[in-house]
Amino acid sequence: MKAQDILARHKLQPTAMRMLVLSYLQKQEKAISLSGLYDDFENADRTTLYRTLKSFEENGLVHSITDKKGTVQYALCHADCDVHEHNDAHIHFYCTSCENTYCLPKFNIPSLELPKNFQKSEVKLLVEGVCDQCQ
Amino acid sequence: MKAQDILARHKLQPTAMRMLVLSYLQKQEKAISLSGLYDDFENADRTTLYRTLKSFEENGLVHSITDKKGTVQYALCHADCDVHEHNDAHIHFYCTSCENTYCLPKFNIPSLELPKNFQKSEVKLLVEGVCDQCQ
DNA sequence: CAAAGCCTTGCAATGGAATTGCATTGTTTT
DNA sequence: AAAACAATGCAATTCCATTGCAAGGCTTTG
Numbered sequence: 001m002k003a004q005d006i007l008a009r010h011k012l013q014p015t016a017m018r019m020l021v022l023s024y025l026q027k028q029e030k031a032i033s034l035s036g037l038y039d040d041f042e043n044a045d046r047t048t049l050y051r052t053l054k055s056f057e058e059n060g061l062v063h064s065i066t067d068k069k070g071t072v073q074y075a076l077c078h079a080d081c082d083v084h085e086h087n088d089a090h091i092h093f094y095c096t097s098c099e100n101t102y103c104l105p106k107f108n109i110p111s112l113e114l115p116k117n118f119q120k121s122e123v124k125l126l127v128e129g130v131c132d133q134c135q
Numbered sequence: 136m137k138a139q140d141i142l143a144r145h146k147l148q149p150t151a152m153r154m155l156v157l158s159y160l161q162k163q164e165k166a167i168s169l170s171g172l173y174d175d176f177e178n179a180d181r182t183t184l185y186r187t188l189k190s191f192e193e194n195g196l197v198h199s200i201t202d203k204k205g206t207v208q209y210a211l212c213h214a215d216c217d218v219h220e221h222n223d224a225h226i227h228f229y230c231t232s233c234e235n236t237y238c239l240p241k242f243n244i245p246s247l248e249l250p251k252n253f254q255k256s257e258v259k260l261l262v263e264g265v266c267d268q269c270q
Numbered sequence: 271c272a273a274a275g276c277c278t279t280g281c282a283a284t285g286g287a288a289t290t291g292c293a294t295t296g297t298t299t300t
Numbered sequence: 301a302a303a304a305c306a307a308t309g310c311a312a313t314t315c316c317a318t319t320g321c322a323a324g325g326c327t328t329t330g
Contacts, residue, residue, distance in 0.1 A: 013297075013298090013306070013307075015296090015297090015306090015307065015308090017307080017308080018307095033287090034287080034288085035286085035287075044309095045308070045309050045310075046309095047289085047290090047308080047309070047310075047311095048307080048308055048309065050287095050288075050289080051307080051308085052307095055307095066201045066205060070201060070205065070207065070287085070316090070317075071286095071287075072205065072287090072288085091247060091249070093249070093253060096256070104249070104250060106250075107247070107248055107249065107250065109247075109260075110245040110247070112226060112242070112244075112245070112260075112262065113242055114226070114228070114239070114242065114262065115239060115241075115242065115267065116267065117266075117267035117270050118228060118262075118264060118265070118266055118267055119264045119265045119270070120262050120263070120264040121231070121263050121264040121265070122262070122263040122264070123260070123261070123262050123263070124260070124261045124263070125244075125247075125258065125259070125260045125261075126258070126259045126260075127247065127249065127253075127255050127257070127258050128255070128256050128257040128258070128259070129253060129254045129255040129256040129257070130253070130254045130256070131252075131253055132250065132251065132252035132253055135252050135254070148277070148278080148326085150277090150278065150279090150325090150326095152278080152279075153278095168316095169316080169317085170315090170316075179279095179280095180279070180280050180281075181280095182279080182280070182281075182282095182318085182319090183278080183279055183280065185316095185317075185318080186278080186279085187278095190278095205287090205288075205315095205316090206315095206316080207316090207317085271330105272329100272330090273328100273329090273330085274327105274328085274329085274330100275326105275327085275328080275329100276325105276326085276327080276328090277324105277325085277326080277327090278323105278324085278325075278326090279322105279323080279324070279325090280321105280322090280323080280324095281320105281321090281322090281323100282319105282320090282321090282322105283318105283319085283320080283321105284317105284318080284319070284320095285316105285317085285318075285319090286315105286316090286317080286318095287314105287315090287316090287317100288313105288314085288315080288316095289312105289313080289314075289315090290311105290312085290313070290314090291310105291311090291312080291313095292309105292310090292311090292312105293308105293309090293310090293311105294307100294308080294309080294310100295306105295307080295308070295309095296305105296306080296307070296308085297304100297305080297306070297307085298303105298304085298305075298306085299302100299303080299304070299305085300301100300302085300303080300304090
């Protein structure tokens with residue numbers, strides 16, 4: 001599917017910036033921080049990138065996870081997420097060696113039991129360790 | 136067990152500050168941020184509190200989890216954690232209503248499957264939603 | 271007991287990232 | 301074409317984490 005259609009589906013105007021960021025994200029194997037994105041988009045304004053990611057997240061195009069260092073990492077959603085709910089409850093892996101954060105979309109978070117009267121809306125799971133490349 | 140003994144067991148000198156912070160943490164039902172701790176210890180220096188929490192964490196006395204807002208929240212470990220490993224892999228719950236972070240020590244994280252050659256050292260799981268009090 | 275050394279504390283300063291305000295530009299609606 | 305709305309760019313701010321360094325305390329050792 002084309003970037004333009006994806007944006008439309010998520011109710012986002014297909015601006016040049018968004019198209020660029022989206023196709024950039026599609027190429028990524030790992031999650032990326034705002035700063036990382038900024039480094040790769042030298043001509044772009046940091047705030048614009050910030051808001052681009054935020055709007056993507058709000059509209060269910062990307063999800064975020066905070067890595068061990070406290071930096072927010074963004075990645076495209078794999079499942080069909082939308083404005084109202086993120087459905088891609090998969091494991092994230094932070095490698096303490098290369099310091100990258102990976103989505104593991106094929107490894108879903110098992111269903112969780114919660115105490116009575118606790119209502120879950122989202123689950124974020126980060127495994128820390130060493131990735132296959134760094135073994 | 137007395138604060139002094141707990142500190143000793145974790146190879147931390149039983150200073151006045153540490154005793155105070157430890158007994159404070161023992162009274163908490165929810166996890167607390169550095170700023171929250173600072174608010175409740177008006178006479179204490181922020182850096183000292185920061186380093187107190189850090190040393191507690193390094194020595195396995197407390198663990199931390201980053202909440203939805205990106206603030207690090209600390210709580211006493213329930214299991215026997217030590218310098219080398221945190222063993223209290225339980226669920227944490229962030230209530231989007233009261234904005235508190237709760238440890239759910241009785242709700243363990245299920246065992247996770249990982250891709251081949253990924254080595255896990257720690258797991259942090261944060262469930263977002265609404266807690267029982269806020270329903 | 272005294273001297274040396276290490277750990278802890280307090281204060282000041284820095285660093286880094288997230289966030290906001292506002293003016294400008296671009297796009298959509300009427 | 302005008303009005304309304306959304307996105308962008310720049311500047312500034314805020315918030316939190318982190319570090320450097322000097323001073324104070326405790327521990328160790330002669």
